[in-house]
Amino acid sequence: MKAIVYTQYGPPDVLRLKEVEKPTPKDNEVLVKVHAASANPADWHLMRAEPFLARLANGLLKPKNTQLGADVAGCIEAVGRNVTQFHVGDDVFGSMTLNELGSFAEYVCAREDLLALKPVKMTFEQSAAVPLAAFTALQGLRDKGQLRQGQKVLINGASGGVGTFAVQIAKSFDTEVTGVCSTRNLDMVRSIGADHVIDYTQADFTQNGQRYDLIFDAVGNRSVSDYQRALSPNGICAVAGFTTLSRLFQVIFLGAWVSRTGRKKIGMMATAKPNQKDLVFIKEFLEAGKVVPVIDRCYPLSDTAEAIRYLEKGHARGKVVIAVT
Numbered sequence: 257m258k259a260i261v262y263t264q265y266g267p268p269d270v271l272r273l274k275e276v277e278k279p280t281p282k283d284n285e286v287l288v289k290v291h292a293a294s295a296n297p298a299d300w301h302l303m304r305a306e307p308f309l310a311r312l313a314n315g316l317l318k319p320k321n322t323q324l325g326a327d328v329a330g331c332i333e334a335v336g337r338n339v340t341q342f343h344v345g346d347d348v349f350g351s352m353t354l355n356e357l358g359s360f361a362e363y364v365c366a367r368e369d370l371l372a373l374k375p376v377k378m379t380f381e382q383s384a385a386v387p388l389a390a391f392t393a394l395q396g397l398r399d400k401g402q403l404r405q406g407q408k409v410l411i412n413g414a415s416g417g418v419g420t421f422a423v424q425i426a427k428s429f430d431t432e433v434t435g436v437c438s439t440r441n442l443d444m445v446r447s448i449g450a451d452h453v454i455d456y457t458q459a460d461f462t463q464n465g466q467r468y469d470l471i472f473d474a475v476g477n478r479s480v481s482d483y484q485r486a487l488s489p490n491g492i493c494a495v496a497g498f499t500t501l502s503r504l505f506q507v508i509f510l511g512a513w514v515s516r517t518g519r520k521k522i523g524m525m526a527t528a529k530p531n532q533k534d535l536v537f538i539k540e541f542l543e544a545g546k547v548v549p550v551i552d553r554c555y556p557l558s559d560t561a562e563a564i565r566y567l568e569k570g571h572a573r574g575k576v577v578i579a580v581t
């Protein structure tokens with residue numbers, strides 16, 4: 257089968273379309289014929305081994321797992337002998353965990369407990385755009401952010417892969433949502449449900465006198481004192497991304513201290529955990545039309561390096577999808 261493979265860390269040029277052996281599912285896995293995948297920042301962090309800590313996860317000098325791609329949508333071609341939920345021919349979608357990546361390929365093996373039947377009315381491309389970004393938005397808002405009905409919620413990075421899901425998930429919990437994005441994305445962020453939009457090229461959401469019960473930051477470019485200023489007295493800030501290591505460490509350490517000593521809670525969310533329960537929860541939102549994936553671009557498998565090059569510029573409008581077959 258054809259797969260995107262990298263044998264050394266580096267820029268997107270290290271990605272090669274190669275002929276590799278078709279994988280065989282373990283007892284608790286299914287073999288998925290991949291119709292579509294989608295790219296996430298985790299793919300380029302692992303590809304570049306940036307930050308350096310990524311090497312602890314996937315090999316100090318060169319990648320142990322030489323394939324990338326977490327999100328998948330496709331059709332089951334074979335099942336392991338302990339698989340009970342799915343059958344050959346089922347159309348499924350889901351996300352692999354970060355140490356099992358491999359959906360930038362014609363076939364991938366996936367654990368059955370990380371998959372769900374594909375939403376009926378959605379295409380494979382739409383379905384593949386959902387899992388990891390939606391898990392991040394859901395788990396950041398609901399678990400770290402303790403999202404509740406009626407809250408004032410601000411999403412920083414509202415136009416990106418994670419942000420577009422965060423706006424829609426926050427709205428579906430009946431909250432008042434403010435989305436922060438650049439000028440060209442204001443209409444799109446409004447169109448997916450944001451009650452208010454702030455153009456970050458024109459205004460600073462931490463300086464406008466507004467206070468939010470929950471800030472979900474899918475960029476991670478602000479200081480802890482910025483978050484403190486923009487939070488209501490018992491507010492929570494859940495940060496999903498980071499732009500520099502100093503920002504990351506500030507949110508981890510200073511955020512923990514601020515959270516312990518005051519009423520405002522500020523911290524990084526944990527790495528999003530792919531799981532079937534949340535996938536089914538998100539699928540219900542998709543089928544009810546409460547959440548619609550926003551797709552920026554769709555690349556063929558052979559152009560995965562281009563897709564990653566585009567994504568790592570940091571200005572995707574929604575998701576970047578890889579169409580496989």
Ligand SMILES: NC(=O)c1ccc[n+]([C@@H]2O[C@H](COP(=O)([O-])OP(=O)(O)OC[C@H]3O[C@@H](n4cnc5c(N)ncnc54)[C@H](OP(=O)(O)O)[C@@H]3O)[C@@H](O)[C@H]2O)c1
Pocket residue numbers: 296297298388389392412413414415416417418419436437438439441456474475476477496497498525526527528529567570571572573574
């Ligand atoms: N914790 C986890 O498990 C987890 C999982 C997935 C992702 N993440 C992290 O979450 C972050 C977002 O991921 P993603 O998939 O959404 O990335 P993405 O699709 O690349 O997001 C890019 C978006 O960020 C916006 N942006 C850039 N600079 C901005 C600024 N100064 N203010 C506001 N928005 C800005 C861009 O909008 P404009 O074009 O308008 O600038 C673009 O829409 C990444 O750092 C990623 O590593 C964490």
